Amino acid sequence: MIERTLVLIKPDGVERALIGQIITRFENAGLKIVGMKMKWVDKEFSRKHYAAHVDKPFYKSLEAFIISGPVVAMVLEGIDAVEIVRKMVGPTEPKAAQPGTIRGDYAHHSYGYADKKGIAIKNLIHATGTKEEAKQEIALWFSKEELHSYATVHEKHTL
Ligand code: CDP
Ligand code: MG
Numbered sequence: 001m002i003e004r005t006l007v008l009i010k011p012d013g014v015e016r017a018l019i020g021q022i023i024t025r026f027e028n029a030g031l032k033i034v035g036m037k038m039k040w041v042d043k044e045f046s047r048k049h050y051a052a053h054v055d056k057p058f059y060k061s062l063e064a065f066i067i068s069g070p071v072v073a074m075v076l077e078g079i080d081a082v083e084i085v086r087k088m089v090g091p092t093e094p095k096a097a098q099p100g101t102i103r104g105d106y107a108h109h110s111y112g113y114a115d116k117k118g119i120a121i122k123n124l125i126h127a128t129g130t131k132e133e134a135k136q137e138i139a140l141w142f143s144k145e146e147l148h149s150y151a152t153v154h155e156k157h158t159l
Contacts, residue, residue, distance in 0.1 A: 001079070001080070002077060002078065002079055003077070003078070003081040004075050004076065004077050004134060004138055005076055005082045005138075006073065006137040006138050007076055007085060007089075007128075008073050008127075009022055009072040009074075009125060010066065010122075010124055010126060011066065011068045011070065011071060012124055013124040014069060014071060014072060018106055018124065021106070022106075023074070025102060026074075026076055026085070026088070031076040031081060031084070032077045032078060034077045034149065035073075035075040035138075035146050035148065036073065037146070038071070038072050039070060039141075040067075040069065040071075041067050043063060047063075061114075064120065065122065073142075075142055077149075082128055082129075082131050082134050085127045085128075086128075087101075088101060088102060089102050089103055089127045090102060090104050092121060092123060093121060094106075094107035094109045094121070094122075094124075095108055095109065095110035097123075107123055109121050109122045
């Protein structure tokens, strides 16, 4: 089914000027950008976005990372978009991510290095994990007016 999913280009991706290359990958796969913005997240917003992780041991370093600079947030639309985007992004640890995934091609950070330094894994992207989370995360980041349907374009040009 046609779904929507939330993607963030995290502060490391923005700082490394990878915004264009990352967006191009999603567009090349036929996913449609139906909303996009740049936002500098604060601690309160981080706690909302990462509500599931707030009590985890890595949260403090994750929060420091996500508030360290602006992020680019976008909502992508396409067939099974949640699953497809996660596949394109790759697993959490860039060291373990296969070449061909965004994390595997553009990063190489490891759990070992991050833990030793007391910092979060710099892995360029946040991508929603499940369809249920997609609804909550999109609602947190975007108002209805900021999202634009491409259903007609899909049928005409992509599918
Ligand atoms: O982003 P993803 O869904 O792949 O991973 P997660 O388990 O939901 O964790 C969210 C983010 O926290 C990761 O993307 C990492 O940036 C960070 N993290 C970390 O720094 N150290 C860990 N042991 C686990 C996660
Ligand atoms: Mg996650």
